[in-house]
Amino acid sequence: MNEREHRAFKEELFGQFARIGRALANPHRLELLDLLAQGERTVEELAREAGMSVANTSRHLQELRSARLVEVRREGLYGYYRLADERVFGVWRAIRELGEARLAEIDWLVRTHLKDRESLEPVGAEELFERLRRKDVLVLDVRPEEEYRAGHIPGALSVPLERLEAYLAEIPKDQEIVAYCRGPYCVFADEAVALLRSRGYRARRLQEGLPDWRAAGMPVEG
Incomplete structure (x- = not known):
């Protein structure tokens, strides 16, 4: 050549x-x-x-x-x-992570529009996986039902955010709850945790979403 x-x-x-x-x-x-x-x-x-x-x-x-x-x-x-x-x-996730690391504007947007997230005590994928093995946590998938059917964390209950309040009577108060949704910028889980806590439940949110859980090699049903 x-x-x-x-x-x-x-x-x-x-x-x-x-x-x-x-x-x-x-x-x-x-x-x-x-x-x-x-x-x-x-x-x-x-x-x-x-x-x-x-x-x-x-x-x-x-x-x-x-x-x-x-x-x-x-x-x-x-x-x-x-x-x-x-x-x-994986490419989209790499863009997202690079933007978080290099663009101060992204951090500003998240802090401005997704306030007090740290108070929701985010749970990492590995911690949640271990707790699921111990069966000492109840996991709620608060995404739309069709997304739950396409794939979800094993054992998670499908409770779309708009139906959560009506479902509260079915959720035991003696078990900690972890809610998850689409990803780190999805607010469904934030709103679910805020509602659950206002009603006396111990609730936290998964730090990322179902696609990140899958990409980490964690099991998925559906």
């Missing part, structure tokens, strides 16, 4: 890698990846969760699909989108 061929090879190679960078360089597409990490969804479901129009959501999904970051499964009239494989979540 001469110098000209070598240069052409390098430019084409890095151009292919840049396809992934371009697909990720949009906040809406990053949010869609975060949602798809919970399980496969239709365009309509993703649009509702992300607060976008169906047409705009579909356009962003096509960009992600063009970069081979998502796939679609057809069933009747519907297409169900999912992450292409677990490495896609």
